[in-house]
Amino acid sequence: SQQGEEDxxxxxxxxxxxxxxxxSYKTSINNLQWYRQNSGRGLVHLILIxxxxxxxxxxxxxVTLDTSKKSSSLLITASRAADTASYFCATGxxxxxxxxxxxxxxxxxxxxx
Amino acid sequence: xxxxxQSPTHLIKTRGQQVTLRCSPKSGHDTVSWYxxxxxxxxxxxxxxxxxxxxxxxxxxxxxSGHQFPNYSSELNVNALLLxxxxxxxxxxxxxTGDGYGYTFGSGTRLTVV
Numbered sequence: 026s027q028q029g030e031e032d033x034x035x036x037x038x039x040x041x042x043x044x045x046x047x048x049s050y051k052t053s054i055n056n057l058q059w060y061r062q063n064s065g066r067g068l069v070h071l072i073l074i075x076x077x078x079x080x081x082x083x084x085x086x087x088v089t090l091d092t093s094k095k096s097s098s099l100l101i102t103a104s105r106a107a108d109t110a111s112y113f114c115a116t117g118x119x120x121x122x123x124x125x126x127x128x129x130x131x132x133x134x135x136x137x138x
Numbered sequence: 139x140x141x142x143x144q145s146p147t148h149l150i151k152t153r154g155q156q157v158t159l160r161c162s163p164k165s166g167h168d169t170v171s172w173y174x175x176x177x178x179x180x181x182x183x184x185x186x187x188x189x190x191x192x193x194x195x196x197x198x199x200x201x202x203s204g205h206q207f208p209n210y211s212s213e214l215n216v217n218a219l220l221l222x223x224x225x226x227x228x229x230x231x232x233x234x235t236g237d238g239y240g241y242t243f244g245s246g247t248r249l250t251v252v
Contacts, residue, residue: 060243065175065177065226065246065248066226066245066246067142067228067243067244067245067246068181068228068230068241068243069243070241070242070243113180113181115180125171125183125186125194125196126171126173126181126183126241127183128173128180128181128182129180130179130180131179131180
């Protein structure tokens with residue numbers, strides 16, 4: 026069963042706008058990760074945030090984590106057509122490499138040129 | 139530095155047949171995990187191999203089995219295929235190479251059962 030729920034399921038924006046995706050989860054976690062998937066192919070790791078962190082940045086990506094609300098958000102600033110993809114959050118419960126991940130259903134982002 | 143390699147890319151099998159999917163992990167990684175992703179859904183964890191043993195298993199029947207070889211590569215075997223086994227099968231590797239807790243995923247094998 027899926028741990029996370031992403032919101033919205035689909036998002037369509039214009040190039041240059043910001044995109045925000047949200048993720049909620051149910052159990053205690055050690056870390057939360059965001060992945061991108063293009064056209065049903067492999068997943069690309071974007072960013073990881075640990076349970077003791079509240080915010081993390083990587084380039085145009087900003088991730089927040091609220092463990093009290095069991096939720097996270099991914100913000101992509103100044104979006105580009107190349108950002109069009111499905112975005113998944115995934116939670117890990119162990120502080121070890123190779124922690125099994127539980128994925129949400131994903132958000133389909135479309136960035137229109 | 140090669141990433142995770144999966145083969146074959148696409149596969150069509152008949153219901154009841156058996157299939158073997160293969161995965162070579164990223165250089166330096168010693169742990170391999172397999173995920174099943176049905177169309178329009180997020181990936182679901184099948185199992186994980188480390189030191190040639192199954193260490194963790196998701197909620198999948200015994201028809202799904204695997205193996206890890208001494209060179210860390212891995213196979214996923216599915217017996218008695220059902221139509222519902224049609225999915226993208228993703229292999230992910232990880233290890234103590236400074237990647238933190240993030241995985242490196244392969245491009246997947248698209249299995250179609252007819």
